[in-house]
Amino acid sequence: MKVGIVGATGYGGLELIRFLHNHSAVEQIELFTSSEEGVIFSSKFGHLVQIADTPLQKIDHDVLAQYDVVFASTPSGVTSELLPPLVGKGPKLIDLSGDFRLKDPTSYETWYGKKAAPFTSLQQSVYGLTEWNSEAIRQATLIANPGCYPTAVLLSLLPLLKEQLIDPNFLVIDAKSGISGAGNKPSQTTHFSEANENFSIYKMNTHQHIPEIEQAISIFAHVDTTITFNTHLVPMTRGILATTYAPVLPGITEAQLVACLQTTYEKHPFVRIVTDSNSLATNRVKGSNYCDILVKVDSRTNRATIVSVIDNLVKGAAGQAIQNMNVQFDLPQTTGLDVVPFFI
Ligand SMILES: NC(=O)C1=CN([C@@H]2O[C@H](COP(=O)(O)OP(=O)(O)OC[C@H]3O[C@@H](n4cnc5c(N)ncnc54)[C@H](OP(=O)(O)O)[C@@H]3O)[C@@H](O)[C@H]2O)C=CC1
Numbered sequence: 184m185k186v187g188i189v190g191a192t193g194y195g196g197l198e199l200i201r202f203l204h205n206h207s208a209v210e211q212i213e214l215f216t217s218s219e220e221g222v223i224f225s226s227k228f229g230h231l232v233q234i235a236d237t238p239l240q241k242i243d244h245d246v247l248a249q250y251d252v253v254f255a256s257t258p259s260g261v262t263s264e265l266l267p268p269l270v271g272k273g274p275k276l277i278d279l280s281g282d283f284r285l286k287d288p289t290s291y292e293t294w295y296g297k298k299a300a301p302f303t304s305l306q307q308s309v310y311g312l313t314e315w316n317s318e319a320i321r322q323a324t325l326i327a328n329p330g331c332y333p334t335a336v337l338l339s340l341l342p343l344l345k346e347q348l349i350d351p352n353f354l355v356i357d358a359k360s361g362i363s364g365a366g367n368k369p370s371q372t373t374h375f376s377e378a379n380e381n382f383s384i385y386k387m388n389t390h391q392h393i394p395e396i397e398q399a400i401s402i403f404a405h406v407d408t409t410i411t412f413n414t415h416l417v418p419m420t421r422g423i424l425a426t427t428y429a430p431v432l433p434g435i436t437e438a439q440l441v442a443c444l445q446t447t448y449e450k451h452p453f454v455r456i457v458t459d460s461n462s463l464a465t466n467r468v469k470g471s472n473y474c475d476i477l478v479k480v481d482s483r484t485n486r487a488t489i490v491s492v493i494d495n496l497v498k499g500a501a502g503q504a505i506q507n508m509n510v511q512f513d514l515p516q517t518t519g520l521d522v523v524p525f526f527i
């Protein structure tokens with residue numbers, strides 16, 4: 184398989200290279216840039232000497248059309264113009280940005296503050312939450328890889344909402360991310376001296392992943408709801424931990440919630456249901472494509488606390504993108520992704 188990566192110099196792009204380098208079905212990886220044409224990739228990233236000693240190439244539709252798969256890992260607002268002309272021209276297109284996730288262009292323009300992709304492309308795109316949409320992903324030409332927070336939140340909530348075990352009307356989701364979630368461009372808030380030894384809330388009640396989560400709950404759990412969702416920056420490099428508080432519906436027990444999650448994911452290699460609350464932490468999934476989920480019911484309040492962890496750059500970005508490519512090419516989902524978490 185011949186693979187092209189647009190946005191290869193970013194964090195998502197680097198993770199794509201790390202996994203695709205060990206992917207048994209990938210023979211060739213070419214790297215594309217909007218700003219550094221001709222620069223030898225390994226001269227920028229010395230840890231990739233002998234792995235990526237190739238020049239960064241200019242982004243060109245005719246060249247990209249020759250690949251089997253094109254991954255785009257670029258800031259929002261780029262692929263809405265870059266990818267539509269490539270649909271149907273040959274390559275499978277996997278977009279890691281938010282440009283094709285929201286079906287309603289007005290919603291995208293409201294939450295992202297940018298011009299939406301053409302309506303027909305939004306209709307053609309398939310949401311790449313692998314565990315929930317693999318049939319559509321298998322046939323898709325254009326995949327909208329989910330956002331990092333939505334991946335963590337949806338994998339934990341969809342089974343419980345679909346089986347009507349928790350109340351969809353009072354979902355309060357409290358999520359935290361490491362700083363690599365903000366990409367490789369430094370900003371005031373990601374500056375070491377301001378992020379280190381600090382813990383802050385950001386995009387309060389306005390995060391662009393709110394409509395994405397609500398849309399997916401509607402499609403996959405068949406429930407229309409509005410959520411309370413807030414995000415926090417944690418002084419670590421990788422990882423997301425998302426905690427949802429939700430009332431348990433009458434007569435439902437903790438054992439039923441756990442059993443529902445276990446049954447839903449028993450054939451899915453990357454989702455692990457954890458029952459010991461001391462065993463759920465971002466370092467248990469760091470560097471890997473796992474999503475770990477834990478649920479407990481507080482008997483005093485009859486509310487469920489549902490917690491999930493992922494590595495934002497892997498299951499939240501590059502790992503899930505490759506998992507989707509594997510589905511599209513009828514490969515085992517674990518191909519190229521079968522790695523042990525870093526832990527430390
Ligand atoms: N970081 C994360 O945890 C996650 C990120 N995402 C999403 O994935 C996408 C990539 O994220 P991430 O890798 O962190 O971002 P980075 O900022 O680290 O990298 C983005 C890359 O995109 C390229 N780029 C910038 N502008 C343009 C442009 N106009 N046209 C083409 N390429 C451009 C740049 O490379 P060059 O200058 O060489 O072109 C840059 O290295 C984003 O949309 C992000 O929201 C999704 C899930 C998780």
Ligand SMILES: CC(=O)N[C@@H](CCC(=O)OP(=O)(O)O)C(=O)O
Pocket residue numbers: 259279280281330331360361362363364365391392414416
């Ligand atoms: C820590 C941090 O800043 N995380 C980013 C991650 C979101 C992201 O990558 O978003 P899209 O793919 O939807 O654009 C954020 O909260 O906006």
